[in-house]
Amino acid sequence: MLSCGEEAAIMKFIRCCVVAMIGSLLFLSTAFAQDETSLLAKPPDRENPKSWTRFTSHTDKFDVLMPAAPTLKQETRVISGQQLLMSYYGARRGQSDYAVVTLAGLNDANWHVAHMLMLDFYCRSSNPFHASFQKDITLDGYTGKQFSLESGERVGEWRIFAVDKTFFAIAGSSNSRYPYSLTRFFDSFSLSANNPTRVNANVAVGKRVSNPTGRWLIILQTFSRHERARANQRMNFLRGRGYDTAVVSTDAYSNLRPGLLVLAMGPFSKRTAEQRLGELRLVAPQSYIKAGW
Numbered sequence: 529m530l531s532c533g534e535e536a537a538i539m540k541f542i543r544c545c546v547v548a549m550i551g552s553l554l555f556l557s558t559a560f561a562q563d564e565t566s567l568l569a570k571p572p573d574r575e576n577p578k579s580w581t582r583f584t585s586h587t588d589k590f591d592v593l594m595p596a597a598p599t600l601k602q603e604t605r606v607i608s609g610q611q612l613l614m615s616y617y618g619a620r621r622g623q624s625d626y627a628v629v630t631l632a633g634l635n636d637a638n639w640h641v642a643h644m645l646m647l648d649f650y651c652r653s654s655n656p657f658h659a660s661f662q663k664d665i666t667l668d669g670y671t672g673k674q675f676s677l678e679s680g681e682r683v684g685e686w687r688i689f690a691v692d693k694t695f696f697a698i699a700g701s702s703n704s705r706y707p708y709s710l711t712r713f714f715d716s717f718s719l720s721a722n723n724p725t726r727v728n729a730n731v732a733v734g735k736r737v738s739n740p741t742g743r744w745l746i747i748l749q750t751f752s753r754h755e756r757a758r759a760n761q762r763m764n765f766l767r768g769r770g771y772d773t774a775v776v777s778t779d780a781y782s783n784l785r786p787g788l789l790v791l792a793m794g795p796f797s798k799r800t801a802e803q804r805l806g807e808l809r810l811v812a813p814q815s816y817i818k819a820g821w
């Protein structure tokens with residue numbers, strides 16, 4: 529049996545140990561909270577602005593600030609007998625993606641077709657996005673349109689301009705947890721000084737005529753977004769028989785159900801689409817027409 533003095537000494541020792549343990553836990557908890565706060569306050573894609581460099585495309589004649597040398601991807605399409613070339617210049621830094629997409633060879637300057645083709649190409653080269661129209665904009669006197677981009681936790685912006693027979697799209701996106709301004713990238717884009725179209729910008733704008741009737745698509749077949757290989761196989765089959773079809777994402781059209789791929793022709797006027805529909809039903813019985821926007 530312990531004496532009263534020994535028992536008191538033991539109890540004092542135990543109290544000291546408990547106080548020390550509580551103090552240690554509080555210190556660790558505070559340190560962890562501070563550490564977590566610092567992680568949230570300092571996003572993983574923050575970089576020194578001075579590390580950016582100006583990239584110049586001598587082929588497509590534009591200049592833009594990029595965080596790194598862009599990766600170039602190209603794709604050719606034949607639409608209504610027109611040989612089209614699409615180019616994708618993309619770079620990534622941390623949580624953010626930056627890209628410029630160009631399209632050359634579209635003689636009728638139909639921005640709806642260009643928007644559809646370029647956005648589909650961009651989504652296949654970067655991430656699948658849903659685009660929502662925001663407002664009309666201009667670049668060096670050329671008219672354009674601005675869209676917001678959204679895909680899961682990613683948000684961004686898409687700007688498209690028609691410069692005579694060439695289309696330019698500037699796209700930037702980032703994780704929505706770190707919605708940093710992409711203004712520097714967008715504001716740095718310009719047509720190269722040696723681009724002859726800059727001289728005729730104001731004249732070209734005056735000659736542009738919109739075609740609100742040419743918005744009808746012939747939908748030959750619908751696929752899930754995971755069936756692109758199957759959709760391309762069907763497209764190639766019909767092209768081999770003389771039908772100028774294309775596989776496009778429905779996210780590019782406000783009137784179509786998003787999240788799908790469609791094998792389509794057009795856009796046409798409603799009258800032309802109805803006339804073409806009869807012959808197409810011989811090879812694709814489930815075909816129908818629908819306004820894309």
